[in-house]
Amino acid sequence: MNRQAQAAVLFLLGAALLHAGFTDLYLRYVKAGLQPLLLLSGAVLIAAALATVWYEWRGRTKRRHDEGVDHGDGDGHVHREPRVSWLLVLPLLALILVAPPALGSYSAMRTGTALQQPYGYDKLPAAGPLHLTVVDYATRAVYDHGRSLKGRRLDVTGFVALDGAGHPYLVRMALNCCAADAQPVKIALTGKIPPVLQPDKWLEVTGTYTARRTKDPVNNGPIPYLQVTEAKPVPVPKDPYDESWNK
Missing domain, CATH: 2.40.50.140 (Nucleic acid-binding proteins)
Structure with a gap:
């Protein structure tokens, strides 16, 4: 999972939290009093996603200008995260696709x-x-x-x-x-x-x-x-x- 994919997952997860917080969906998961914290969490995740995209764009721009310069262990290569990190997508899919009934x-x-x-x-x-x-x-x-x-x-x-x-x-x-x-x-x-x-x-x-x-x-x-x-x-x-x- 590269940085762009990480940012996309963070953004979608934040958007899903905001959707749940602004509707009654969040009441299937947490008590009503936690709605402000849920909305804040969604906003923080979206902000983190946007910051990740910005830093990645800035890094690429800098690498273009510094092309040919020795960066030690950096070498201008993109380091990918382990594939197991894609498991982070599962909670997102569960939140988006599955609306569990209340316990009965x-x-x-x-x-x-x-x-x-x-x-x-x-x-x-x-x-x-x-x-x-x-x-x-x-x-x-x-x-x-x-x-x-x-x-x-x-x-x-x-x-x-x-x-x-x-x-x-x-x-x-x-x-x-x-x-x-x-x-x-x-x-x-x-x-x-x-x-x-x-x-x-x-x-x-x-x-x-x-x-x-x-x-x-x-x-x-x-x-x-x-x-x-x-x-x-x-x-x-x-x-x-x-x-x-x-x-």
Whole structure:
């Protein structure tokens, strides 16, 4: 891979990062808060590519003027990098050609719940239905014993996962930084559950708090139940991951 090829790869990779950062594609890889750093990285790579082209052009111009002069070990020859460096193109092709789906039920049911006790809870509206994330409901139901949830109508959105016995869960994958560290937070469903549930389908569940709990068979972590009164399918959200667990 010569300098021109290196510059081309750097430019394309930077452009791909900018494309992902300016669209919703980056949400498949990293949390929303990292968008500025992703855009900055893309800009730096493009700047590096342009600088590489400029230095290469300047070097060639200088060699023309200095033709015939002994440069020691330089000799005016272009030194090529090892061919293995072309493997750097593979991440670029993956970013451009493959838009991976968000992690779903397969990963969720093979990983233990990542539910953690929060340092505190945001204040909830005094009246009306509560629109909660899976993480928010699960933490309040388990660690706050549902004190702020009792007697309230609750709306929670997540994707469906089924265990080996067919028991349904509402799940959201929570992440700290990127999809590589995503872990599930699960809510077990009871009550008026739709008769046919397909894994990975997204539902908006309306229900009420119940003190009933179970344990995750993978890591023995706590999983609260939600008493379902209504459930309807919804489109996959723009950001399929839940980032509220580590705030």
